[in-house]
Amino acid sequence: MRSKHPPSRSARTAEPHTRAEPATSSVQLLTVPEELAGQRIDNFLQARLKGVPRSRIYRILRKGEVRVNKGRIKAEYKLQAGDVVRVPPIRTAEQAPAPVVGDQLRRLVEASILYDDGGLLVINKPAGLAVHGGSGVRLGLIEILRQMFPSSPFMELVHRLDRDTSGAIFVARKRSVLKHVQSELRAGRMEKSYLALAAGKWPRGRRTVEAPLKKNTLKSGERMVSVNPEGKASETRFQVVERFSGATLVAAEPVTGRTHQIRVHAQFVGCPLAGDAKYATDEINRAFRDVGLKRLFLHSAVVGCSLPDGKRVRVEAPLPGDLEAALSALRAGAQVQG
Structure with a gap:
């Protein structure tokens, strides 16, 4: 649950980098831009620590190694524009090479696109394909889509489907669409x-x-x-x-x-x-x-x-x-x- 009192933003002691390298040997300070406001911290880290297993990201969150405005946060914390995220050093030995989408899988997902307009994608997800990587899954639907649309600055799941479930799933290509459709979901x-x-x-x-x-x-x-x-x-x-x-x-x-x-x-x-x-x-x-x-x-x-x-x-x-x-x-x- 998101804290009612997010950490203070008084921790801007250095000009932060805007992007993390695949492997880091020192602490990074990343400022959250306006277009990423509302994104969960776990997804924010996953997109920037390429190749780091999702289980490792959850571990550093649990241990408090990741801080937002100098405060501890949970994996479900939703970032705000201007938040300063402290990312701890990630040893190279803990990283695996970022998986690359093969031609067959790319063609399968391309053929499964049912709708793409107005910042919204609808995919007919094949059974057996996880919606995101983690827990032994290195490549999920969202990672595949980010590779398929490298020029798209934003790509996030609106909701989820179990790995064994097939069928239609919403993916947002704009932050405004994500926030709007999720509000529709919460309102029923x-x-x-x-x-x-x-x-x-x-x-x-x-x-x-x-x-x-x-x-x-x-x-x-x-x-x-x-x-x-x-x-x-x-x-x-x-x-x-x-x-x-x-x-x-x-x-x-x-x-x-x-x-x-x-x-x-x-x-x-x-x-x-x-x-x-x-x-x-x-x-x-x-x-x-x-x-x-x-x-x-x-x-x-x-x-x-x-x-x-x-x-x-x-x-x-x-x-x-x-x-x-x-x-x-x-x-x-x-x-x-x-």
Whole structure:
């Protein structure tokens, strides 16, 4: 949570550099320009310490080695114009070469661009591609886009999708667009609709799931979420689209934006999502593999928002071929026996 009292700005003792080199052997003082106001400190550092693992950035933040206006801050602190960021020395040995986007991956992402106008990108993110690097992932969607658009001075995720989830995601190419669309998201005016294949028969009349969710991190570092009365209030709206033998295709609209929300709420009503390695049983997932589904069936199908100039943007992301094939098999009479 951002502190109500940001650190004092009285620490401008030297003319700061405006950009960090890939490896640093001395303390740097970086002044935040107006166009980067509102950016999280972790993302600010990631963009300037090329090749430094995200885990390392979080570590120096936790230890207080990074300071803003001489004060300690958390990873979610949002920078203000004129803030002075102290970046500690980063030993060369701790850095890995910055990964380069290969031609095949570049072509895949280029082909996945659904919309690019008014400072807003909409990408039909492939399943298996993380939205950003870190935790063993050296190259995520945002890093790929920054390499694909080197002349673009700004490129940030508006929201996130799980690595295993496919579909439409907003990326801002202007600070003003990022701030506006995120304000729309917080106010509940951003449209987000997913298609999900649930195991079993979705309960008739169950259109809303309101169940508090609590996030836990296992010793392995894996994140798991569960329904817990001590968790955060969470709500998802569901609508049955099509019923099959042993499965139900549903449209899901998350009213709140908790981690793994749709997946855990579906599990909560007894219908975990097909192919979900975290929240469905091995038996269920084996049964769906028999009808050709080899991964999580959760797809961001529609996103919509307004732009700062008032223009309304609504983009639909077509289902990937593997998910369409699974539905075709079910429509042809394939039965899920899990």
